[in-house]
Amino acid sequence: MxxxxxxxxxxxxxxxxxxxxxxxxxxxxxxxxxxxxxxxxxxxxxxxxxxxxxxxxxxxxxxxxTEEGKKFALRTIRKHHLWEVFLVDKLKFSWDEVNAVADELQHIKSKILIQRLDEYLGFPKFDPHGDPIPDEYGDVRARPRLPLNELSILDTGQIVAVKDNSSAFLKYLDKVGAYIGARIKVLEKVEFDGSIEIMVDNKKTLFMSKEVAANILIMQ
CATH class of the missing domain: 1.10.10.10 (Winged helix-like DNA-binding domain superfamily/Winged helix DNA-binding domain)
Structure with a gap:
């Protein structure tokens, strides 16, 4: 082995x-x-x-x-995402704090521990950043997602994930009130620089740069 x-x-x-x-x-x-x-x-x-x-x-x-390599990689990713869920849901870490800690915990080898962790958490399908969690067989439940900047004016959808899970980016999203699960509607797109204006939860308007919008994933 x-x-x-x-x-x-x-x-x-x-x-x-x-x-x-x-x-x-x-x-x-x-x-x-x-x-x-x-x-x-x-x-x-x-x-x-x-x-x-x-x-x-x-x-x-x-x-x-290789196929063998994919099995190893998916096993590590599964552990990483499960630990992120545990840290956020049970230990009340914020979503911008968990990546570095999960990087350490993902190397724990105990198969039974990860099985029981999964069960304890209620078999979550997605981590706090919206990334799918592989099951114990390496199967991943993907869902169709589009970068926010690719939507057209008046398109609507829900924020389901982020491409950039750096602490700085996640703190920025917390500050402006863009979170996983938020409903959005595109109000305007600026041709000059690709920036975008959106309505969040039918309550407030946000202006975002093209770079920020490209790192927010939407399900329509």
Missing amino acids: TNLTYAEENYLKAIYQLSEEGKKGVSTNDIAAEMKTKPASVSDMLRKLGEKEVIEYRKYYGVHI
Whole structure:
């Protein structure tokens, strides 16, 4: 049975998530940016992961995650998201505080602990940031989502997730009152800079930059 170090699990998780964004082959530069490290360090890690047959890497063709690698990555993602739910729902962390803590907890190996955690939480399907939680078999319940900036004037929908879960971005959303579950309606789009005006819960109007709107995911 293949065993991965904490660092290898982190890299594999990042490679899986980058590959899910539609890239045919994930580049070392993509991985370096995601892991906030140098390409040379990535190359060394890719060699180790290749030896464990969880990725395939060919120079100039990028990194492809294997089926075995996907199983490892989804297991880590499942634990990460479940711990985020626990931290927010049970320990009253705010959603901008949980990512770093869950990064540590996601490496716990006990299968029975994660099963009981899932049961204790009521088998949640989505984490506090709206990301789907893989079940114990690695199945993911996806739902159709569009970046807010791609909606047209008078379109309506519900905020269901965020692409950027950095503390700074989540604190900004808290400040302006944009939260998971909020109902929105697009009132105006500015052609010059792509900024957008929306109505939230039929109560208040918000103005957002194109960059902010691109990181908010809507279900119509």
